[in-house]
Amino acid sequence: MSGIRISSSKELSLSGLVVAITASRRAGELASIIRSFGGIPYIAPTVGIEVNQPLNKETVLTTMRIFQEKMDYVVFMTGPGVYSLMSSARDLELEGDLIRMLQDVQVIARSGKPKEALTKCGLKTQVMIPNENTFEGIGKLLLSLGVSGKKVYIFWHGSHSSDLRRVLENQGAQVFETHTYVYSTDVNKGGAEILKMMGYDYVNPDETRVIKLMEDIFASKVGAITFTSPPAVSRFFDIASKHGLTDSLLTSLKTNMIVVAIGPSTLKALEENNVRVDVLPEYYRMGSMIKALADFVNSSEGLTKIQKNRS
Numbered sequence: 001m002s003g004i005r006i007s008s009s010k011e012l013s014l015s016g017l018v019v020a021i022t023a024s025r026r027a028g029e030l031a032s033i034i035r036s037f038g039g040i041p042y043i044a045p046t047v048g049i050e051v052n053q054p055l056n057k058e059t060v061l062t063t064m065r066i067f068q069e070k071m072d073y074v075v076f077m078t079g080p081g082v083y084s085l086m087s088s089a090r091d092l093e094l095e096g097d098l099i100r101m102l103q104d105v106q107v108i109a110r111s112g113k114p115k116e117a118l119t120k121c122g123l124k125t126q127v128m129i130p131n132e133n134t135f136e137g138i139g140k141l142l143l144s145l146g147v148s149g150k151k152v153y154i155f156w157h158g159s160h161s162s163d164l165r166r167v168l169e170n171q172g173a174q175v176f177e178t179h180t181y182v183y184s185t186d187v188n189k190g191g192a193e194i195l196k197m198m199g200y201d202y203v204n205p206d207e208t209r210v211i212k213l214m215e216d217i218f219a220s221k222v223g224a225i226t227f228t229s230p231p232a233v234s235r236f237f238d239i240a241s242k243h244g245l246t247d248s249l250l251t252s253l254k255t256n257m258i259v260v261a262i263g264p265s266t267l268k269a270l271e272e273n274n275v276r277v278d279v280l281p282e283y284y285r286m287g288s289m290i291k292a293l294a295d296f297v298n299s300s301e302g303l304t305k306i307q308k309n310r311s
Helices: 027-036 057-067 079-091 095-102 112-120 135-145 162-170 189-197 207-218 230-242 246-255 263-272 286-297 300-310
Strands: 018-021 040-043 048-051 073-076 106-109 151-156 174-179 181-184 224-227 258-261
Touching: 018 027, 027 040, 027 286, 040 207, 057 079, 057 095, 057 151, 057 174, 073 112, 073 135, 079 095, 079 112, 079 151, 106 112, 106 135, 135 162, 151 162, 162 174, 207 230, 207 246, 224 230, 224 263, 224 286, 230 246, 230 263, 258 263, 258 286, 258 300, 286 300
Parallel strands: 018 040, 018 224, 073 106, 073 151, 151 174, 224 258
Antiparallel strands: 048 181
């Protein structure tokens, strides 16, 4: 039985479309947005995060020593990274010193979550967010501010872009980097505590659940699938390969599934796995992603894919 009901309504509605969620960290939030558009969320996270909590003592001390050299820009890619760093500095009784150092530099947050975390630490006025919350968007913002002869410190999330460092260094910047967490196939205890502290309604990744999702895709019970990070894409296809499902999966994704991605890095990861992306929102946010999906569903191309799914 198909998981899709087609509505003749002209409104931006998903009209009962079953939409798969491969994200872990914000699965609950994304599910709520899908419901608000009339869709049916299907949560099957492929990857979680493993937060370095607490951060290694030497990592924190090294960061503090580097900060004493007077950074010009400090970039936080992720909210959990802010909490992890501050929590570890607090354990070493260095949180106050760290905040004072950050108050003397230009702080850049990749998106609203790290900005919110920084605001709670007392860093409000000097925090900037790029127009595009991608590596490219951060690079554009930094270049517009001027990086020649400047020192830039980047606190990465689970994905790392050597391109960003290369762009900055080519313009004369000195770049320092720290990784506060990595992607994994589970959410470890430290990661769970950090995410709960930040109010995330996360869902642990489960390979069995992902396999069931693939089976439901083959049975035309799912109409669309969303990807919000390159690691989620990689893990999805790793699981498919492990169980000999890659060819069937690619056929289904090509012919009768609507594939949705946030941002150019996730788009690239899907294209590298021979998947054509149908929906890429102009703004790389979950609400914009689902609105763009609703627009596509009500287009002639989207209706054609839905009809193929039903047949």
